[in-house]
Amino acid sequence: MREITYRQAINEALAEEMERDPRVFIMGEDVAIYGGAYGVTRGLYERFGEERVRDTAISEAAIVGAGLGAAITGMRPIVEIMYVDFMGLCMDQLSNQVAKIRYMFGGKTKVPLVVRTEGGAGRTLGAHHSQNLEAWFIHIPGLKVVMPSTPYDAKGLLKSSIREDNPIVFIEHKMLYNTKGLVPGEEYTLPLGVADIKREGEDVTVIAYSRMLLFALEAAQELAKEGISLEVVDPRTLLPLDIETIVGSIRKTNRVIIVEEDCKTGGTGAEIGMQIVENAFDYLDAPVVRLAGADVPMPKSPVLEELAIPSKDRIVTAVKEMLAGGSSL
Amino acid sequence: MAEVKVSCDEARHLLKQMMQIRQFEDKIMDLLAQDIVQGGSHLYAGEEAVAVGAISAIRPDDYIASTHRGHGHCIAKGGRLPELMAEILGKATGVCKGKGGSLHLADVATGNLGANGIVGGGMGIATGAGLSIKMRKSDQVVLCFFGDGALNLGIFHECLNMAAVWKLPVVYICENNHYGMSVSVKRACAVGDLTKRALAYDMPAESVDGMDVLAVKEAVSKWVGQAREGNGPSFLVCHTYRYYGHSRSDPRVYRTREEEEEWRARDPIKTFSIRCVQEGILSQEEVEALDREVASEIEEAVKFAVESPWPEPEELYEDVYA
Incomplete structure (x- = not known):
């Protein structure tokens, strides 16, 4: 097994799933040319092109709302919200639209959408860039909430999240991106809902x-x-x-x-x-x-x-x- | 008024759908009064020409996203009346198994991405469906319906901008019924000419008489054609009027009875019927027969809905997750 960072593990999960399934694509603020505020999507724009790695305007509600629309019409979007603190801007989309649409439609649609975001303290960024808001999301039936602690878990859980037909809030931690851990070179996934x-x-x-x-x-x-x-x-x-x-x-x-x-x-x-x-x-x-x-x-x-x-x-x-x-x- | 340029079959189709919506909504008003429909319901009566005109301009595999006033869109997109009525009553046979109701009415199989309980709630969904179409290299389009009340929401601006930047195949259709619940568009919106809202996104825009089914159809056809050819989104404002209040508890103190009468004089069903008869496209007898045919369809739908069973208790936890 190799030792890689949490950031690299997530990057590999994204790349492998995009390679595996042409319906998977990424959109969010600064995810393409810049490679993500924390460098998680670095290299993906060069590898998969601007159609599948999309820089958006600073429009969190439209990012999540459009992610939902794409998810229920044949695509498997991964949207990135740069900081979990910015989720307030798209909370209506997430809580009222994304989480509920399947139930409200009597099960007649599926929502294969991953909302990747990042949270936590540790970089002295103050109250708008350091929060831990996972309790907001576990209060919303219809979502699944994933918070990995190691590179191994991050990769395996993200790959499973991308393959899920349910909306996932996948919360990374800014202080973990540079941490290292053993991650197999070969393909693996980890089940959601298993401690x-x-x-x-x-x-x-x-x-x-x-x-x-x-x-x-x-x-x-x-x-x-x-x-x-x-x-x-x-x-x-x-x-x-x-x-x-x-x-x-x-x-x-x-x-x-x-x-x-x-x-x-x-x-x-x-x-x-x-x-x-x-x-x-x-x-x-x-x-x-x-x-x-x-x-x-x-x-x-x-x-x-x-x-x-x-x-x-x-x-x-x-x-x-x-x-x-x-x-x- | 321009000459009616429609075939007999098409005129019958347009008129019938408008009658279906009108009678469906009038019936729900009755059922609300009898408490057979519980909760609320936002009725589309008066606005029929917008949904019917617009949706008659697209294909069955195209998408629509609807609003809290969504029965008309659902019917026009091909939803079946009995299942729609059952849904509004919360019955197990409803199109959403009784879990959605009036505010979340959606026959997904017809390409309807749903009514929505949040004003502007369908805009992100419609924009994303447009993105999906583009990425799948399909030639489908999306009609995104919303009211004048949605024009001042952040999501409206975010979505129009996103669609314009990415040239998504979405026609944004503002149903300007002049009131967001009680507040008139004049008191809520900083611009008088609502099409100006599209200027900020360099998006072509047009204003149309939303009481004229053919005018709506013609305008939507044009912009749908543009969208299919890859020329991106457009913004259409349809001026119309809701006959009933915002909901059943609304005493309509914010508008005059005279204003209501002025709009009713331009009733989309009445005016289109008269035009069809005058142009010799349909006979008066055919129009009346159509009206009776629809009335019996509505009665059947109500009977189906009323006689349908309630959902089983175990349905409560079904469908939260796939």
């Missing part, structure tokens, strides 16, 4: 996705030195959520911490936590704990930005507190 146990352990289950998964693995490594064993579960797909794998892990560890970068109130962790309470309450030896982003607009200052999201150290501390509390029960 991955990224590290097996005994003492506490940590659920983390996207960039937070990396922090969780770092915390696990550090705690291992002290003899504390974390099981790290990556849902990979937030909608649908693989609650079975999560419950299976909790049956083993009896303790769970959810790590999420989005704001705590009404966040993804609230949904995951409640599903745990509904499905695994009897296995829990301690209350579900959430480590989440602060309930604030993302601040610019690097010092404040770091405070606004979970960190490896906060995970380590939370695990120790949970285990200490658990021993006194």
